[in-house]
């Protein structure tokens with residue numbers, strides 16, 4: 001499965017710098033010129049979770065394997081992109097494939113780093129990008145509606161449902177609002193998601209600030225936070241440049257550096273967690289002497305589906321999940337002690353896995 005966040009924004013705002021920091025590589029070329037990135041860069045990032053270390057310590061696990069999330073560094077978008085300006089709309093398709101958008105906004109002043117609009121104004125930049133995504137959605141909806149005409153006439157149920165959803169999206173888009181403002185009934189949720197409209201993707205605004213503002217943010221990031229709150233979106237403050245420097249350091253060096261900067265944790269950890277929350281993701285654990293491992297599920301996932309994240313056979317042959325809540329595992333001192341205290345539950349097919357559950361699956365082969 002795996003969840004994907006797309007890093008989106010105007011050219012030269014620090015997207016590739018952020019990507020390199022996240023993936024602790026220099027895989028993406030980051031440089032002070034617009035349209036530096038053309039082909040998307042894809043990387044997997046470990047999701048930080050201190051619970052995993054505690055579980056491993058108690059169980060004496062030899063290996064710790066965090067769960068992962070994919071980030072995609074996408075080429076810069078400009079005004080008119082949906083009409084072929086800049087690098088055009090070829091890479092709007094890259095955005096279509098992601099589950100959520102990390103929208104990087106330039107919140108630093110630096111005369112040496114070119115801003116494509118010649119001024120620093122993150123709220124206006126956000127609107128520019130959102131407008132392009134809305135225009136791209138309108139264009140793709142109009143095309144798709146034409147393609148559906150025949151099937152709808154023929155009474156094809158799926159086509160009728162799609163048409164209704166596309167029209168609902170088009171109505172709000174034509175009022176200048178993103179498609180995510182459409183209220184969708186539960187029975188349409190799956191078809192709605194299947195439309196892959198760009199402006200239905202949840203957004204995390206990433207305020208890329210100067211070094212000195214990494215701890216507290218600045219006026220620009222405050223404006224973004226206000227805008228995000230009005231939209232019901234999330235925002236984080238980060239200095240991509242510093243994060244890239246930190247990502248090159250050894251862990252204890254990085255800790256000292258963070259303290260000097262007045263930061264409690266790397267901004268990247270906050271960003272990854274915010275992405276996780278944005279997608280309503282949760283973690284369960286498998287813990288043994290060999291390894292302690294974290295796995296990602298959507299909140300509300302049943303035990304067999306959760307088992308399927310590890311292996312399809314686990315889902316198909318699912319019998320039950322021996323379950324210990326994280327707090328019980330920790331406070332009682334491990335699996336055996338939790339079992340002795342009657343805190344290991346046998347959960348069946350209808351059990352909804354909870355964040356932090358320590359699971360052991362029993363299955364037929």
Ligand SMILES: Nc1ncnc2c1ncn2[C@@H]1O[C@H](COP(=O)(O)OP(=O)(O)OP(=O)(O)O)[C@@H](O)[C@H]1O
Nearest residue numbers: 011012013014015016017030031032035036037076
């Ligand atoms: N917080 C920051 N403070 C100062 N300079 C920064 C900051 N973040 C990034 N930069 C600089 O901005 C320039 C552009 O960065 P980067 O190449 O990451 O942008 P990009 O958004 O990927 O651009 P493109 O869309 O062209 O691929 C680089 O010179 C980088 O060092």
Ligand SMILES: [Mg+2]
Nearest residue numbers: 015016036037
């Ligand atoms: Mg780039």
